[in-house]
Amino acid sequence: xxxxxxxxxxxxxxxxxxxxxxxxxxxxxxxxxxxxxxxxxxxxxxxxxxxxxxxxxxxxxxxxxxxxxxxxxxxxxxxxxxxxxxxxxxxxxxxxxxxxxxxxxxxxxxxxxxxxxxxxxxxxxxxxxxxxxxxxxxxxxxxxxxxxxxxxxxxxxxxxxxxxxxxxxxxxxxxxxxxxxxxxxxxxxxxxxxxxxxxxxxxxxxxxxxxxxxxxxxxxxxxxxxxxxxxxxxxxxxxxxxxxxxxxxxxxxxxxxxxxxxxxxxxxxxxxxxxxxxxxxxxxxxxxxxxxxxxxxxxxxxxxxxxxxxxxxxxxxxxxxxxxxxxxxxxxxxxxxxxxxxxxxxxxxxxxxxxxxxxxxxxxxxxxxxxxxxxxxxxxxxxxxxxxxxxxxxxxxxxxxxx
Numbered sequence: 001x002x003x004x005x006x007x008x009x010x011x012x013x014x015x016x017x018x019x020x021x022x023x024x025x026x027x028x029x030x031x032x033x034x035x036x037x038x039x040x041x042x043x044x045x046x047x048x049x050x051x052x053x054x055x056x057x058x059x060x061x062x063x064x065x066x067x068x069x070x071x072x073x074x075x076x077x078x079x080x081x082x083x084x085x086x087x088x089x090x091x092x093x094x095x096x097x098x099x100x101x102x103x104x105x106x107x108x109x110x111x112x113x114x115x116x117x118x119x120x121x122x123x124x125x126x127x128x129x130x131x132x133x134x135x136x137x138x139x140x141x142x143x144x145x146x147x148x149x150x151x152x153x154x155x156x157x158x159x160x161x162x163x164x165x166x167x168x169x170x171x172x173x174x175x176x177x178x179x180x181x182x183x184x185x186x187x188x189x190x191x192x193x194x195x196x197x198x199x200x201x202x203x204x205x206x207x208x209x210x211x212x213x214x215x216x217x218x219x220x221x222x223x224x225x226x227x228x229x230x231x232x233x234x235x236x237x238x239x240x241x242x243x244x245x246x247x248x249x250x251x252x253x254x255x256x257x258x259x260x261x262x263x264x265x266x267x268x269x270x271x272x273x274x275x276x277x278x279x280x281x282x283x284x285x286x287x288x289x290x291x292x293x294x295x296x297x298x299x300x301x302x303x304x305x306x307x308x309x310x311x312x313x314x315x316x317x318x319x320x321x322x323x324x325x326x327x328x329x330x331x332x333x334x335x336x337x338x339x340x341x342x343x344x345x346x347x348x349x350x351x352x353x354x355x356x357x358x359x360x361x362x363x364x365x366x367x368x369x370x371x372x373x374x375x376x377x378x379x380x381x382x383x384x385x386x387x388x389x390x391x392x393x394x395x396x397x398x399x400x401x402x403x
């Protein structure tokens with residue numbers, strides 16, 4: 001296939017001269033790389049990295065360009081810098097793939113570069129609502145990079161489900177396998193168990209996903225999940241089986257989600273979840289958002305959300321028709337070398353119940369060390385279920401420690 005690099009470069013130059021766009025500038029630098037002019041691409045990528053130090057794609061390509069000119073020490077340093085404070089499994093897999101291509105030396109050659117990385121993630125989270133349902137869980141998860149395209153993970157947690165009438169303790173564990181067959185895809189497979197202590201009984205947990213994404217451009221993922229119903233539907237009446245429920249309900253979920261950022265800074269996102277409950281009921285949640293980055297730190301727009309179930313159940317919220325229209329905003333209003341604080345939420349209207357919904361969150365990220373991130377988030381919400389007001393709150397703290 002014929003590739004006219006010079007004509008493409010002329011087009012990029014013309015577009016940038018008319019109005020500067022970082023993404024176009026990045027594509028021009030990539031074109032020098034594709035053309036084989038690695039020294040020129042290094043100059044361009046170094047400039048982009050200096051101008052936008054947080055950009056993942058520019059740093060990754062800069063490392064690739066260093067590798068092409070056999071400056072392996074600089075390439076390795078660049079890849080190592082991208083692993084610091086990085087919790088994105090897709091990005092980590094890309095970096096480790098590149099690291100695997102570099103020639104090994106010294107002790108690294110002796111050990112074969114294993115493990116590629118170790119990530120420890122202790123966490124705690126709580127959800128509660130005005131029906132006196134509560135779900136507390138805390139535990140530890142870890143990921144281990146085996147090769148550039150393969151990693152494994154393990155998660156263990158202790159939890160408590162509570163209602164106005166009783167509470168139930170449960171232990172959960174999950175083992176995971178992550179495979180990157182080729183860029184930009186990542187496949188994850190998980191198996192685990194949820195063990196309830198009263199009455200004492202265990203249930204399997206299954207999860208699988210396939211993901212494709214490109215930094216600051218798009219993200220797409222399809223997920224399959226099967227687990228106990230109370231830990232997914234968040235209902236006080238599912239905390240302990242009673243009445244016609246002789247056993248705990250289970251839920252299977254298939255979810256498709258994604259987002260895309262256009263060249264004009266619009267962000268289109270959506271998700272669709274199909275739920276299959278073991279009592280024979282079926283449900284679907286749909287969310288569509290259209291927003292715009294008015295500033296790099298400020299995204300705002302419109303959201304449409306709906307929930308539909310085949311039939312109503314007395315044990316969990318299952319409307320046959322729920323629809324809301326909202327305005328949303330996500331604002332990263334503070335950032336320095338160690339702290340990042342953001343806030344946002346949505347405000348909308350539910351036509352069926354003539355109710356105004358409100359939801360807000362605050363999130364803080366603290367990096368006291370290069371390889372340590374502490375993430376804290378709090379959220380409050382108020383909406384309507386049928387003709388009754390419903391409010392909820394959730395809090396979470398997680399730590400990401402890269403070894």
